[in-house]
Structures are given as structure tokens and as C-alpha cells.
Amino acid sequence: MKMYEINKLCDVLTCAIMCSPNKSQPDALPDHSEVRRLIEQFKNMPEEERNKVMVNHKMFLKQMVDMELEKVNKLEKENRELEIWMAMNQFIAGKPLNDLQFTDLKEMRRMIKEKLKEFEAKIKSWKEELAKMNQLLGAQPVTTVAGENIQNAMQMVPWSMWDAPTKSS
Template identity: 50%
Template sequence: MAGRKKVKLAYIMNDASRKTSYNKRKNGFIKKMHEINILCDVPVCGIMYSPYESQPVVWPNLLETQRLITKFRSMPEAERNKKMVTHEMFLKQRIEKEQEKLNKLKKENREKQIRMLMNQCLTGRPLIGLDLNDLNDMECMIKECVTEIVAQIKSRKEENLAERNQTQVARTQVLAPSTDQNMHAAMETQMFDLNNMDAMQTAPWFVGDVSNQHFGYVDDQIPPL
């Protein structure tokens, strides 16, 4: 879908075209006032004089328009003129905005020009033929590039250091439970050995006192001399 053609803001010389444009924009203007009034709950009124109509067009109606005008005039002058813009002020604001755009474009073009000079110098062009302004601008751009590179290197080092610290912390958290489990298992083994030794010490049979159901004690099996 093709975009709408941008209309040049200038007086329309042809009478028929001017009248057609007026009717279209009048209806669009009334539609916008209605939308602001409904969507934003803002009281709006409009009065349009034109050579194509015997009476001015008043929206939404004459009574509501008179009420809003009376309310507006009863406001303090400072409050009433707070957001007012004269034709001169409007043109001044537009000029300032266009001047800002122009300055931005000039800066971008100058940066592109200096980059081209830097590339030419890297390919063998001597610096002798450059004037002082070009050299100063080139120096400023080189310093900015170096500062940006140093900042990127520092940021990359900090990121790598943070990743290493996170990895070490994760490894410590993984190894800590296994170490605790090993210590717990060793303690259980040690307790088991101590319990076995106590059981052996309290048992009723030892070497030399081993009883036998059929032969009695071991010492009784030795025949008398």
C-alpha cells in the first residue's frame, strides 16, 4: 500500500482546488474536535469563517461555544496565556527545530569526512597536506575511539571476572555437600569399628576360654600325663 503523498503547506492558487481542500479539512477538523471531546473528556469548541459560507461554522453549537469562551475569558491572564503561541513564536520554534536538524547533519557529515581522511592517511597519504582544523578534528576522533576501546576492554574484563567468580561459587556449592557426605560416612565407619570392638570385649568367649558342647573346655581335652 502506497503512503499518502505529503502535502506542501502553501496557499492553493486554484479556486476550485482551494474550496475542495477547505471542505475536506473542515470536516476533518470537526471530526478531530469530536474525538478529543469524547476520548479525552476535554471541552472543545471551534469557529470557522470562510468566504464559501454566509455564516461561520460553529461547533458543537452556539450556546456551548459561548459558554467556553466566557469561561476562558474569566481565567487569570497568566493562566490563560500559559500555553498560547503566537504566529511569531510558532515560527521561531520551527526555526529552532530545523536549526537543530541542520547542526546534526553538519556534525554527521564532518565525522564522515574525517573518517575518510583517516582512511586515506592509513593508505599512505601524508599529513602535511591537511589543514589545522582537519588535524584537530582527527585528533579528537582518535581520542574518542581510543576511549571507547578502553571502556570496552574494561567492561569485557569485568564480565569475565564476574563469570569466573560465579563458576567458583557454583563449584564450591557442588563440592560442599559431597565433602559433608564423606565426613559423615567416615564418622559412621569409625563408630561402627568402636561398636565392634566393644562387642568383642564383652563377648563370653575368648581364646583359651572357648567352650564346646561335646568336649567341654579346651583345657579338658589334654590327656593327663
Template identity: 90%
Template sequence: MPEEERNKVMVNQKMFLKQMVEMELEKVNKLEKGNRELEIGMAMNHFIAGKPLNDMQFTDLKEMRRMIEEKLKEFEANIKSWKEELAKMNQLFGAQPVTTVAGENIQNVMQMVPWSMWDVPTKSS
């Protein structure tokens, strides 16, 4: 094999190995990020259970705040989507728009449901 061809093969092998190493590093980074989120999630669960956050560092608290804000955005997006779906259902069934589920508007929700509690089949039926 001529010298020039051997150099090309070496370059190709080096590039291949470099790409493989980069791909594995990406996997490691994703796993580290996932583990970090699990750790912060566990710390949040401990806090919710009443345990203090005294041993957490400032960076951990910042990460916890970021995760909470992300979850809040997800919840807000879900609520918006549900409200839009509810509005579409109201249009289909001709019901009055429901602004809340509590208090006087519960009747509106009940009117939207096409069946009553008594119509639900049970195992004994």
C-alpha cells in the first residue's frame, strides 16, 4: 500500500474515532443531565415532605427554581389547551361557556356531560 493511501486510511480512522468519542460524550452529557434532574426532583420531594433545604447549595436551588418554572409553563400550556378543547366542546354541544368548575358554574359543566352518573354501567349490572 503506497504511503499516500495509508495516510488517507489513518485520517479516516482518526476522524471515525473522533466522531465515536464525540457521540459517546454526548450520551454521557445527556445521562448526567438526566441524573441531575432526578437529584433535584428528589430534593423537591424531600422539601414537599417537610424536610429542610439547608444542605443544598445555591446552584442546586437555582436549578430547582428553573425546573419549577419549566413545570409551571407546562401546566399553563396544558390548562390553555384544555380551555380551548372545552370551548370547542361547548360549541359542539351548544352549552354555555364554563369559566370555573366551582360554585355556580358547576351546573354548566354537568350540562356539558352527555350522560349522567346513573347511566354509567357497573359490574353488577
């Protein structure tokens, strides 16, 4: 049944040869002649093509190990960033940064720069949206949404814009 599902779902040719210690002849699915045909078709493929589709046990395990190592590296990076963010939050709360190494401080600086770039991009996007809304409403363009223009800008923009979902990082 699984072989049939793989065949239909993945649109690949499948066959199975099952050996049993209780039987003198192996069972073949879908049948012996179809299995022979598929094996011959595979053997007649150019070696380069054959190697593309073939995975031995060692290669499969190596691929699995590599995938798991990538996951571990990603999690280690995420944990490291969380540690730095926690240190920054503790600093904001009044704890000194004496415990941190120079590399930690460099990492903190990099992360702050990254966040600043993200904020600048969001502000730019909001300003563009505000300009579009003002244009649609026929209002005077607002060059900044800070200081004395903030109240005017908020009055001109429908509140639903402020409730718009944002992309999560």
C-alpha cells in the first residue's frame, strides 16, 4: 500500500522485492515482470543520472546528520541572540555590563544596528503608507509624523491602519 501511495503522490515508479526466510522465492510488487522492467530501466540510465537518484544508507545518514547539525547551529545562534537580548534588558533595568566579554559587546552592537535598520525600514514604510493615505484623502502631505504634526497625521489616518498586522521576525 505504501509503495502505491509513493507512486501516486510523488509520481515516481516504484517496485519492491521482499525476501522471507520462510519462502524460497522472493515476493515482487507489483509483479516479477514489472520489477525486472524497472530494474533494467534503472540500469540503462546513464551513470550520472543514476547517481542523482540513488542514495545509499551512508549517504542518507550523512544527509540526516547534516540537517540536524544545521538545526543545532540555528538553535545555538538563536540562544546566543536571546542571551545578548537578555543582557541588554538587564542593563536597561540597571544591571552593569561587567559580566560581558568584549565579543558579547560586539555582538550586542551588531544586533542593535540590525534592529535600528529594521525600525528605520518600518518608519519609512509607515511614512509611505501615510503619504498614500493623505493623497487618497486629499490632505496636505506630512513630511514627518513627529512633533506638532503627529496629531494632524493621526486625525487624517483611519484607525484601522494602526491595527494592521505586522510581519513577525
